[in-house]
Amino acid sequence: MEIFDVAVVGGGIAGASFAYRVAGHRSLVLLEAEAQVGYHSTGRSAAEFSRQFQNETTGLLADASYDFLANPPEGFADVPLLIPRGNLVIASEERLPKLDAAFREVIATSAQSRPVSIEEAIAMVPFLRPDYMAGAFYDPACWDMEVESILQGYLRGARRNGADIRTGSPVSAVERDGGNYRLQTPQGPIRARRIVNAAGAWADRLAVLAGLAPLGIVPHRRTAITVDVPADYDLAPMPGVNEVDEDFYFKPEAGKLMVSPADATPSDPCDAQPEDIDVAYAAHFLEQSTTLPVKTISHKWAGLRSFTADKLQVVGFDRKDPDFFWLAGQGGSGILTSPALSEWAAGLFLDGHPPERLVGLGLEPEIFSPRRLAS
Numbered sequence: 001m002e003i004f005d006v007a008v009v010g011g012g013i014a015g016a017s018f019a020y021r022v023a024g025h026r027s028l029v030l031l032e033a034e035a036q037v038g039y040h041s042t043g044r045s046a047a048e049f050s051r052q053f054q055n056e057t058t059g060l061l062a063d064a065s066y067d068f069l070a071n072p073p074e075g076f077a078d079v080p081l082l083i084p085r086g087n088l089v090i091a092s093e094e095r096l097p098k099l100d101a102a103f104r105e106v107i108a109t110s111a112q113s114r115p116v117s118i119e120e121a122i123a124m125v126p127f128l129r130p131d132y133m134a135g136a137f138y139d140p141a142c143w144d145m146e147v148e149s150i151l152q153g154y155l156r157g158a159r160r161n162g163a164d165i166r167t168g169s170p171v172s173a174v175e176r177d178g179g180n181y182r183l184q185t186p187q188g189p190i191r192a193r194r195i196v197n198a199a200g201a202w203a204d205r206l207a208v209l210a211g212l213a214p215l216g217i218v219p220h221r222r223t224a225i226t227v228d229v230p231a232d233y234d235l236a237p238m239p240g241v242n243e244v245d246e247d248f249y250f251k252p253e254a255g256k257l258m259v260s261p262a263d264a265t266p267s268d269p270c271d272a273q274p275e276d277i278d279v280a281y282a283a284h285f286l287e288q289s290t291t292l293p294v295k296t297i298s299h300k301w302a303g304l305r306s307f308t309a310d311k312l313q314v315v316g317f318d319r320k321d322p323d324f325f326w327l328a329g330q331g332g333s334g335i336l337t338s339p340a341l342s343e344w345a346a347g348l349f350l351d352g353h354p355p356e357r358l359v360g361l362g363l364e365p366e367i368f369s370p371r372r373l374a375s
Helices: 013-022 056-070 093-107 118-124 147-160 200-209 276-289 338-351
Strands: 003-009 028-031 048-050 082-084 087-091 114-116 135-139 142-145 164-166 173-177 180-185 188-197 218-227 240-243 249-253 256-260 297-307 314-317 324-328
Touching: 003 013, 003 180, 013 028, 013 147, 013 324, 013 338, 028 188, 048 056, 056 338, 087 093, 087 118, 093 135, 114 118, 118 135, 147 164, 147 338, 173 200, 188 200, 200 297, 200 324, 218 276, 240 276, 256 276, 276 297, 314 338, 324 338
Parallel strands: 003 028, 003 188, 028 164, 087 240, 188 324
Antiparallel strands: 048 142, 082 142, 087 135, 114 135, 173 180, 180 188, 218 256, 218 297, 240 249, 249 256, 314 324
């Protein structure tokens, strides 16, 4: 039986971007449980690239990822991966102090951001309710991401460098076998010298299968709906809209309006489905802040965003097993930070240290270490 240098478990953005960086340096098999890659969190993303509402560490990763996504390597994709959108942040009267604080934070990294009047905000998004808003600011540093093209770009690059990508391959057992791992899948066992845990919401469960302690990575459900907008509104040039306290957000998507109540409900790992109450909240927030009546919901869905207790990503070898590598806990930022985080992960995995380029941005070498979470 072939022994791979590394088995990557998980075919979402984390596993795909890691395979892109490491295939060609090591023999690599990527195991995706579902029939298609990106089925869970990656395929249900809001597809927005923005530094807004990110912690400082994730903001640094986003900064370090921008050039890759704005100017991808030759052959990576045949369409632009970032499409300018812009973002309008709005606040009601009682939340104006939070709007001021949010603006001061945003302008520190997005110098072109600017306060806008209620009239300007309505000129940007004509169906906003003037009696809902007491203030707003506009941040142009926000883009729609072509998520499927990003994911497939990583996978194509990995395949070109020899990666073996297998879908429909959930891992049901992990054992040590003569110094290697033996991973049981429906297609038969896979042997590998090292495992990369890119299993997303299932990351802790994979660790337990391997006889290791979980790190407390908790999936949280987030819901979204799409609604039709009257044909006299041209959505194409409109920015996305965020409520300053992140009670909700909405943005144009494929000729409709995507709306989310920005819920974050702890969940078991699963094929997440929207709850009626969260769908109702999404519709309520849209009707509260705009003049659009929600008559028909054309689509509704939910995805899982997985977080550690400190809301930082987990990248590095397990404290007790030097052949088990964590790449998990990416929350809602996995796609927008994937170029930099996969570069960081590949540096640790291949060279034993993160790239100097990224450390030079202010990221401490041990910041993502799983050791910080181990009991």
